[in-house]
Amino acid sequence: MDTADLYRRFAEREAHGHSARYEELAVRVAADEKLIALIEQLPEPKRQPNLLLAAVRHLDGPLRDPEEFTAWVVASWDRVRTTMLGRRTQTNEAGRCATLLPLLAALPQPLALIEVGASAGLCLYPDRYRYRYDDGAAFGPADSPVTLTCRTSGPVPLPERLPEVVWRAGIDLNPLDVRDADDMRWLESLVWPEQTDRADRLRNAVRIARAEPPHLVRGDLNETVRELVSQAPQGATPVVFHSAVLFYLPPEAREAFTETMRGLPARWISNEATSVLPSVASRLPRPAPQDRAVFALALDEQPLAFTGPHGQSLEWF
Ligand SMILES: C[S@@+](CC[C@H](N)C(=O)[O-])C[C@H]1O[C@@H](n2cnc3c(N)ncnc32)[C@H](O)[C@@H]1O
Structure with missing residues (x-):
């Protein structure tokens, strides 16, 4: 163009x-x-x-x-x-955890989380944030400096407990380090100027991650995901997940990733623009809304909801 x-x-x-x-x-x-x-x-x-x-x-x-x-x-x-x-556009939005949480909490616990395209890994801490869905009471660790809010519609299986995460790891072409001030300043520069709530959330999520920095591997997701899944501890459910990542890959690489995921002993949560994964797009029960941007949230290629791209909304099918 x-x-x-x-x-x-x-x-x-x-x-x-x-x-x-x-x-x-x-x-x-x-x-x-x-x-x-x-x-x-x-x-x-x-x-x-x-x-x-x-x-x-x-x-x-x-x-x-x-x-x-x-x-x-x-x-x-x-x-x-x-x-x-x-530098790259690698916005890391902890808010997306609010849309992943119902799926994560419903899987057999405990979980071994593997995020592909993790940026600084802020979505690897779904158990460290507080959540408020619609006008409900906030829940989650009382001392968490981050409360994620999310509007819902449809029969969302709202979680009664937080997931129990016993292992977390991520992959990125260019992992950002939560301990590196310049990397974190870059993440802040990626938040648009008027979005002060997002900037506050980012700073507070970085504080949480700094207390226990994530294990992030540098590499292409197609080349590294298998190895990382094999490192997940026995007895935990390995969950590979990603948000706003596959859009950056050419169609052949998305197909290769789909094939790899089908063969791996792991659950697969995708949260991507609606047309990015053909197998998810073809199973959507209704067309994506045209008046706003949404992602399709899917578990093992089965679409379950449209989500706000920053985790602000969850429209369960
Ligand atoms: C828009 S960011 C999203 C970060 C995070 N998933 C989130 O939801 O906040 C996309 C990330 O995917 C990474 N990425 C893009 N292509 C990748 C690839 N082939 N392998 C690994 N990471 C990739 C980028 O470096 C970037 O950090």
Whole structure:
């Protein structure tokens, strides 16, 4: 796609209604031929609006005035370019645990969790967060600094207990380290400016993970998942799960992963954009809503719900 169009579409379809600031900035970038020419010198996957905007935030560039923003990016291009080439969009959203929890709690306990595409591993702590579904009472560890809220519809099997997690591990092409201040600043830069609740949740989830940093393996999920499942302790149910990951893989790699998962002695929870896994997409009981972005939550390829992409909603089938 034409790069100016990419930024215009981002403004209209992604930022609109969620971040007035990013909408304005992306429209301005699309109109700036000099900046578009610079962005086009980057490899295609590195031209994403989200990556540019996060890089500028990471470098403390000006975000208020669109003219000032584009002038600053052009003048600071070497630094912006280095950050965009060296970093990835790997937003880690602990809020997604609220949509995974009913499935995790219903499996035979205890669990050995293996997250593929884990980023910093913040979704590996579903037993350390508090939860509030709709107007119900919050439950979970009383001293947890994170309470995840989630709107529900349909017959959600709301959990009566938290899962018992005895082992947790993750895989990522580029694992982020919760103990590394610059990595965590990058994760914060990926949260959009108006989303202050998400930024607070992120900081508090990082505090939880820092108390017991996750075991994260660097590698491609297709090459590493088998080995990690084989390391899960005896007596625990191995659960491989992922959110917002397979979209980044070409279709052949998604197919290879599906085949691998079918042959592994593990349960498989996927929480991905609705068309990403063909076997899940073909079993959806109703078409995905067109007025909002949703993921399809599935257990062993059986779709069970549409979920809000940040874990904010759960629409059980
Ligand atoms: C958008 S983030 C989502 C992180 C986390 N699953 C969550 O829900 O918060 C996607 C992550 O998948 C990782 N990733 C993408 N392709 C991968 C692959 N082939 N193997 C392993 N990790 C991958 C990226 O590096 C990134 O950290």
